[in-house]
Amino acid sequence: MESVLAITRALADESRVRALLVLDGRELCVCQLIEFLELAPSTVSKHMTILRQARLIDGRKKGRWMNYRLAGEHASPAVKEAIAWLRRSLTNDPVARRDATRMAKILKTGREVLCGRQNARRKPCPIGSTAAGTP
Template identity: 45%
Template sequence: MKDFIRVMKALSDPSRIKILKMLTRRELCVCELQAGLGLAQPTVSKHLRILEDAGLVEKRKDGLWMNYRPADGLSSPYAATLLGSLKHWLNDDPEIHALLLKVPNLDRAAVCARSPEVAR
């Protein structure tokens, strides 16, 4: 039951839902997520840590960058089920729709060049 509760708590925050929806489009680094959401880097990192602990996202190091993507679902059947459904949920929500339109234009080189304090 603990795994179920961890996944449900991770999905109880609108910012974490937005992060997961963005990651369904493509792998993103913290600075790209930060730019898309308009949140501070520590806030985005905290949300990613919670999502990772729940088995909802995975990270992959690529040079200086830490890239995030939805998890494969192997660590938790609850996470796998919800990730599969989340791909189809909320796409018609105006806020989510607008956010997803931003994802293709998020470019880490441009984002980090504008904001030197943005963490990779």
């Protein structure tokens, strides 16, 4: 019961739902999620922690950068089905569509703008290997 409640509670916040949807099919770094959600870094970090504790996402550190992606094939059936449910239920949602467009732009703007947004004069995120713009 607790694992199911961890999932439902993790999904009970709009920012976390939106984050999960843009994580579909790609790995993103915290800095990209911060840009996307337009929240403070500490807030995004906490949201990611909640999603991770519910096992909805996996995180891996690459140098200074922390990447997150949706739970993969090793995930429990409950997790997999919850993610599938979210995806199906919000496929035609206007917010989700607008988010997808925004995220595409964020991935394009990439390095210079991205980290610079959060702290002036910051060194850009390096390009990662999994997705364009992901460190």
